[in-house]
Amino acid sequence: MILVSGGSQGIGRSLVETLAATGRETVFTYHSGSQRARQVEAATEGRARGFPLDLRDPDGPDALLTTLHDEGICVRHLVNNAGVSHSGLLAMTSDQDLERVLQVNLMGSFRLMRAVIPHMLRLRGGSMVNVVSLATLRAMPGQGAYAASKAGLLAMTRTLAREMGRKRIRVNAVAPGFLPTGMTSGLKPEEVKALRRHECLPDGVSMTSVVGAILFLLSDDAASVTGQCLVIDAGASL
């Protein structure tokens, strides 16, 4: 089974719906969007099932995996997609702002990876894909707290890939550039322009490219790929 965190909207929702369209069964998590989660279940005609999860809750990931285990669901693939952003210059960032972003993007994603490992060991293999960000590669003013959380997750991706490789568990990341979703809907036009300034390709980053990259890294086509970060940024990092 494939577990996608944050499947109620944005990248996670597109991924879940693409998986369902190709006949793959999925479980996904939602936080505030229970109604959106029900819409995803309906749109996928029951191939995808949503479960509540608040990644700020230290017990949330273990409790979720226990629930899935009790339902006879064993997780072979994890996509750590759920995340939150924070905009603000580092000099103006409070401890609470930084902690909130780290709690969800780093601590929560870490706990989810740790919680699925026993499932993957039982299945004698598995793969994880962590959704990080172009902000881990390029310094982006106002994105310091967010970049720190994603850079931590990228470091864990590489370490876990080395630690779990012998058990046939692959761990990779994707780093998308700017993509219009709920997360970026509050940005002002000039902020979007600044984020896209370095893109080489005129059409920018597409949802299809991001979802396609995740699907590739999950698949057997990527059987020899681990510890890597696939950058999907329309050339912005060049």
Ligand SMILES: NC(=O)c1ccc[n+]([C@@H]2O[C@H](COP(=O)([O-])OP(=O)(O)OC[C@H]3O[C@@H](n4cnc5c(N)ncnc54)[C@H](OP(=O)(O)O)[C@@H]3O)[C@@H](O)[C@H]2O)c1
């Ligand atoms: N959009 C971009 O430009 C961009 C670029 C680079 C990387 N990313 C990364 O891509 C991933 C998906 O982002 P998106 O753009 O699709 O954002 P989005 O549309 O805002 O979706 C975020 C998802 O995370 C879930 N979530 C938020 N807070 C949570 C919490 N406390 N506990 C558990 N789940 C929580 C949301 O659930 P509910 O809706 O149910 O609350 C939602 O499903 C994120 O990790 C983001 O950092 C995005």
